[in-house]
Amino acid sequence: MAKNITVGYAALTSCSGCEIALLDINEKILDVLKNAELVYGPLIMDAREVPDNIDLLFVEGSVSTDHDLQQAQEYRKKAKYLVAVGACACFGGIPGMRNFFERNEILADVYPLKDKSEFLGPTQLSSKVQSLPMVVKTDFFVPGCPPLPENFLTVIQNYPNFDRIKLPTKTLCAECDLNKDKLLSPIREFTSLKIKNPYHFNEEEENLCFLERGILCMGVATRAGCGGRCVKVSVPCRGCFGPPPQEGSEDQGAGVISAISSILPTGRLLTKEDMLGLVYRYSLSVITDLQKYFHE
Ligand code: SF4
């Protein structure tokens, strides 16, 4: 790692959870400070703006307003290396679910004005939510909602040779320890005829893959890398590490539905409330074709 680099942390539309994850490196922050100087971070220090010529800038949050877009462009100009942090910056994240609707539908719902053109909000919502790489060149990605704290360290320690960091390319199922024998067998039609909610907990099935239990798990279309931190504590994956990197896999929601169609009776899934909100919880923004489909 280069000595004495300047590091900052900035936010677009976000919940600040990713910045908290950075602080969760706890005492390891002392290792960071041996070689890096923290110069900006809304929750960390009282600096007023990102300085010019900063070496490494982490950016969390989605591009959801005109102001976000201006900020993203300014950050790009100021930073030698720009890293997208969290599902919001990497894939549009939870704010990206707004893309199921037109901007005016959202405004009408939240601000029931007679004349929608009268809306004078503090900032102008963009017509669609975008991820950071959709609007500016991004040098590396730290996925997750929120990311793993140690991943920040990895990025800082490998500055500026981020290509040395090998992110997993397989799906979460590859690193999940739950028993999935039936899923891997050649004949696997309708492993479960029932579709249950995650709170239908049965101790006998505790070590069984969620899909085999009839509980929807996004691990089949989600990039590995989190170590299965949810499935390890009996919570099905909801996909926050985004889709795997292979070409054609970027549609995470379609990936899940396609993968489970021979495992669960998919038709029944369609009767589940907010199925699309579930399978596109983090990555709707990167599916531009799907947006067109929904609005044609
Ligand atoms: S990725 Fe998750 S934790 Fe990070 S800003 Fe977005 S919603 Fe918050």
Ligand code: SF4
């Ligand atoms: S679908 Fe979920 S529970 Fe099943 S193997 Fe994959 S990650 Fe584990």
Ligand code: SF4
């Ligand atoms: S198990 Fe899924 S939802 Fe949980 S942290 Fe990992 S990728 Fe995110």
